[in-house]
Amino acid sequence: MKNIEEELQELYNDFLKELQLDENGYLGKRKFQNNIRIGKDYVNWNPKILIVGLDAGSDNCKPFKKIIKLKEIEISDNCEIDGTVNPHMAGVYGTVLFFQKDEELKKSLKESRTFQSAIKDTTKRSKELLSSFALVNFYSFVTKERKNKTGGKDRIFIDKKLEKAHLIKIIDTINPDIIVVQSKQLKGDFEEIKKKIKNESAQIYIGYHPSVVGRYREPKLYFKDLLENLL
Numbered sequence: 458m459k460n461i462e463e464e465l466q467e468l469y470n471d472f473l474k475e476l477q478l479d480e481n482g483y484l485g486k487r488k489f490q491n492n493i494r495i496g497k498d499y500v501n502w503n504p505k506i507l508i509v510g511l512d513a514g515s516d517n518c519k520p521f522k523k524i525i526k527l528k529e530i531e532i533s534d535n536c537e538i539d540g541t542v543n544p545h546m547a548g549v550y551g552t553v554l555f556f557q558k559d560e561e562l563k564k565s566l567k568e569s570r571t572f573q574s575a576i577k578d579t580t581k582r583s584k585e586l587l588s589s590f591a592l593v594n595f596y597s598f599v600t601k602e603r604k605n606k607t608g609g610k611d612r613i614f615i616d617k618k619l620e621k622a623h624l625i626k627i628i629d630t631i632n633p634d635i636i637v638v639q640s641k642q643l644k645g646d647f648e649e650i651k652k653k654i655k656n657e658s659a660q661i662y663i664g665y666h667p668s669v670v671g672r673y674r675e676p677k678l679y680f681k682d683l684l685e686n687l688l
Contacts, residue, residue: 465627638662
């Protein structure tokens with residue numbers, strides 16, 4: 458029986474071959490940049506949590522590797538959870554802790570106005586947290602050498618049918634218990650995906666991007682809305 462690393466590697470190799478990318482991961486002016494990032498202990502956690510973002514936002518300009526190995530796509534162990542983490546990743550950490558029912562986070566949520574402050578005083582450190590969940594984007598490509606992360610420039614498909622089928626295969630392979638989608642505009646897409654994934658009991662929540670400007674940047678309001686939007 459194949460392990461999760463072998464299954465993911467085979468999935469990505471087939472996907473990239475079908476798209477006929479060059480050796481650097483480019484197809485014209487577009488670059489593939491959507492390797493799933495999965496924690497080392499993901500398979501052992503309960504619940505298993507997958508966070509789905511919109512897009513990578515910018516070209517990381519790193520060398521492209523066709524052979525995907527789990528150790529290469531793990532979420533980094535080097536990030537500390539503190540007040541300096543950016544609003545997006547603070548929201549990711551806070552969301553994971555919320556669904557892991559972290560007691561310290563519950564306390565901090567009552568008084569915090571942002572995710573950055575909510576996670577600042579938790580004693581659960583990043584190495585343990587980052588090993589426990591998976592993160593992938595809905596859109597797989599960025600514009601070559603793009604630096605500006607803002608805007609929806611790269612929220613398009615090269616091959617919509619193939620790319621959505623690939624995402625469904627990823628979900629089936631890592632079999633999350635909870636999927637948190639960081640964009641309201643993806644609700645229709647995930648209503649469709651929910652009907653196609655193998656795990657019918659998986660909970661799919663459609664939320665805002667955690668760094669959204671406005672009232673839903675406050676964790677209490679963010680989670681209230683998120684729980685109200687279970688598909």
